[in-house]
Structure formats: structure tokens, C-alpha cells
Amino acid sequence: MKNWFMLTLVGQDQKGIVAQVTxxxxxxxxxxxxxxxxxxGGNFSMMLMVNTQAESAALEQLLQPITQTLGLHLHLDTIExxxxxxxxxxxxxxxxxxDRSGIVAQVTEALAAAGLNIVDLASDVAGSEGEPIYxxxxxxxxxxxxxALQAALxxxxxxxxxxxxxxxxxxxETLMM
Amino acid sequence: MSILDIxxxxxxxxxxxxxxxxxxxxxxxxxxxxxxxxMRAGPGGVGIAAPQVGECVRVVMVDVxxxxxxxxxxxxxxxxxxxxxxxxxxxxxxxxxxxxxxxGNVIRAVNISLKAQNAVGDTQExxxxxxxxxxxxxxxxxxDGLLFLDRLVSRRHDLFRRKTYQKKAQ
Ligand SMILES: [Zn+2]
Numbered sequence: 001m002k003n004w005f006m007l008t009l010v011g012q013d014q015k016g017i018v019a020q021v022t023x024x025x026x027x028x029x030x031x032x033x034x035x036x037x038x039x040x041g042g043n044f045s046m047m048l049m050v051n052t053q054a055e056s057a058a059l060e061q062l063l064q065p066i067t068q069t070l071g072l073h074l075h076l077d078t079i080e081x082x083x084x085x086x087x088x089x090x091x092x093x094x095x096x097x098x099d100r101s102g103i104v105a106q107v108t109e110a111l112a113a114a115g116l117n118i119v120d121l122a123s124d125v126a127g128s129e130g131e132p133i134y135x136x137x138x139x140x141x142x143x144x145x146x147x148a149l150q151a152a153l154x155x156x157x158x159x160x161x162x163x164x165x166x167x168x169x170x171x172x173e174t175l176m177m
Numbered sequence: 178m179s180i181l182d183i184x185x186x187x188x189x190x191x192x193x194x195x196x197x198x199x200x201x202x203x204x205x206x207x208x209x210x211x212x213x214x215x216m217r218a219g220p221g222g223v224g225i226a227a228p229q230v231g232e233c234v235r236v237v238m239v240d241v242x243x244x245x246x247x248x249x250x251x252x253x254x255x256x257x258x259x260x261x262x263x264x265x266x267x268x269x270x271x272x273x274x275x276x277x278x279x280x281g282n283v284i285r286a287v288n289i290s291l292k293a294q295n296a297v298g299d300t301q302e303x304x305x306x307x308x309x310x311x312x313x314x315x316x317x318x319x320x321d322g323l324l325f326l327d328r329l330v331s332r333r334h335d336l337f338r339r340k341t342y343q344k345k346a347q
Contacts, residue, residue, distance in 0.1 A: 084277075084278045085278070086278050086279065086280075088272075088280060120332070139332075172270055173244075173269065173270070173308075174270040174271065174272050174280050175223055175224075175241075175269065175270070175271050175272065175308060175311060175312055175315070176219065176220065176221045176222050176223060176271075176272045176273070176274065177222065177223055177224035177225070177239075177271065177272070177273055177274065177312055177315045177316060
């Protein structure tokens with residue numbers, strides 16, 4: 001099929017979003033590629049690769065009854081549907097500590113400068129309202145090696161010791177069998 | 178010796194349970210030699226099972242000696258292997274030559290004791306740990322028609338969350 005779209009959908013979490021959206025796409029003859037869907041702070045978010053003969057406007061029209069009824073925001077981007085070319089993460093960085101502004105920026109800036117390509121990042125705010133904690137897990141490809149990442153994080157670790165921010169970095173060893 | 182074609186999922190033959198080996202004959206020796214060559218031809222391959230090349234017999238090979246700083250037994254040929262004891266468990270990432278372009282997290286026992294015959298039919302016993310134990314468990318799954326896809330655990334939230342959960346459970 002000729003067109004690949006990245007379908008982005010956001011709205012208040014409620015029952016049946018995934019089922020209704022994917023059923024409509026299936027009935028219209030669309031194929032699905034890779035997807036990431038999750039609940040973030042009471043909202044449901046979807047990023048979904050859709051392969052179809054249809055143009056963007058037709059796809060939007062197809063989903064309009066669902067998005068309207070459920071109060072969802074839909075966005076479509078034309079993309080190149082690259083499949084079968086996964087980048088294998090070889091390093092995992094986990095960060096946790098008392099929630100404060102700037103953690104993500106400081107950590108990811110240091111890592112980017114030391115050659116990290118992020119494949120997957122997930123973060124949560126946990127703890128309680130009075131004492132929130134921040135937890136982030138990053139998986140990526142260390143293009144300049146894990147030692148470079150380790151070195152880049154060292155000053156951050158030192159500076160943040162009094163703030164009790166923990167940064168751990170570990171190799172992801174994949175056994176091929 | 179020759180490099181054999183690896184069956185790729187969803188080939189239904191990967192779902193078949195394999196038969197025990199009864200004859201330690203010339204064809205078995207040829208299969209073992211071909212398995213080794215095929216395993217070494219794959220990038221970074223540390224194990225192979227006979228059903229992956231379409232031979233439904235209980236033969237696996239594991240060699241994790243290329244991994245630095247770990248305990249191992251070198252290149253192991255395991256015929257009719259049986260795990261006799263398990264201890265501990267850990268999550269780690271696995272890939273499979275029969276499942277291209279995908280890797281996933283799988284829980285395996287950390288330490289295992291194993292009984293298996295070698296290429297000429299002598300029974301051997303092994304205690305193994307870590308990567309080697311994981312590779313053997315992955316390959317032995319192939320003998321029962323199982324893939325690591327049947328045992329996937331979440332890619333996200335694997336370590337930190339799991340520790341928290343364990344504390345709660347105690
Ligand atoms: Zn395998």
C-alpha cells in the first residue's frame with residue numbers, strides 16, 4: 001500500500017479507545033505497523049504506524065466519528081514506513097530521585113554529547129503529591145561506547161549527590177541464539 | 178560440513194516437539210558438524226538447536242566462550258539434554274536466529290544442573306550459570322517447540338519495578 005502515516009492520538013483515558021480505533025482502521029483495509037500506546041497522567045496516548053491506500057483527509061474522516069464521540073485529538077503525519085530495521089539498544093540508563101525541574105534535560109544533554117542515540121525512554125512521576133519522585137529509564141545505542149557515557153554522567157552524579165539523584169548505567173547484553 | 182538454512186518463525190516446524198536421539202551414527206556426526214558451522218556463521222551466535230535447521234531431534238549446541246569474564250564449558254554438544262535442577266531467576270535480553278529483527282526480555286533460571294549425552298552417547302553432567310545456563314534453556318525450548326517469544330516479559334519497567342514488587346510480596 002502506498003502511504004504510511006504516523007497516527008498520533010491523545011485524549012482522556014477511557015474504555016475502548018484502542019479497540020474502536022483499530023477496528024475502524026481494519027474495516028477500512030488499513031495495515032498497522034509498529035505502535036506505542038500508553039497511559040500518561042490519566043491521558044491515553046497512541047502512536048501508531050498506519051499503512052493505507054487512502055490519503056490523509058480520508059483517514060481523518062474515517063476516524064472522525066470515534067474521535068468526536070470520545071473527545072480525542074488526532075494528528076496524522078506522512079512518514080517513511082521503515083520496518084525490519086530495528087536499532088538494538090546496547091545500554092540502559094536508569095535515573096531516579098526527588099522530582100525537580102531539569103533532570104531530563106541535564107541527563108539527556110550529557111548523554112547526547114557522549115554519543116547516545118535514544119531508542120526508548122520511559123519516565124514516571126511516582127511517590128506522593130507532597131514528595132514526588134522521578135523515575136526514568138532510557139535504552140539506547142552507545143555510538144561512542146559505554147565508557148564515554150559513564151564519563152559524561154560522572155560530573156552529574158557528583159553534583160547531584162546532595163540532591164539524592166541516582167544514575168545507573170548498564171550494558172544490555174543480548175544473547176543471540 | 179555445510180552451513181544450513183535456518184528456519185524462520187512463523188515456520189510451523191519450529192513449533193514441533195523434537196524426538197530423542199537413539200542412534201549415535203554418522204548422520205548424527207554430520208548434523209553436529211553442520212550445526213556448529215551454521216551457529217558460527219550467524220553474527221554473535223552463541224547457540225543453536227537442531228529443529229532450527231529443520232531436524233526434529235533433541236540436539237543442541239551452546240558456546241558462550243566469546244563472552245568475556247564468565248564461567249563456561251567451551252563448546253557444548255548436548256544430546257537428549259535434561260535439566261535436573263534450577264535455582265534463582267533473572268531477566269535478560271535474548272535474540273534468536275529464527276526470529277530476525279527482534280530481541281526481547283526473558284526470565285530464565287540463573288543456575289541449572291544438566292544431564293545430557295555427548296556426540297558419542299556418553300552421559301555427562303554439568304552445573305552451569307549465567308549466560309551459559311540461559312543459552313541452554315533457550316536452546317532446549319526449541320526442542321519443545323517453544324520460542325523466546327512465548328516467554329517475553331515487558332521491555333519497559335523491567336528492573337526497578339520488579340524489585341519494588343518483590344519487596345511488597347515479602
Ligand atoms: Zn533460538
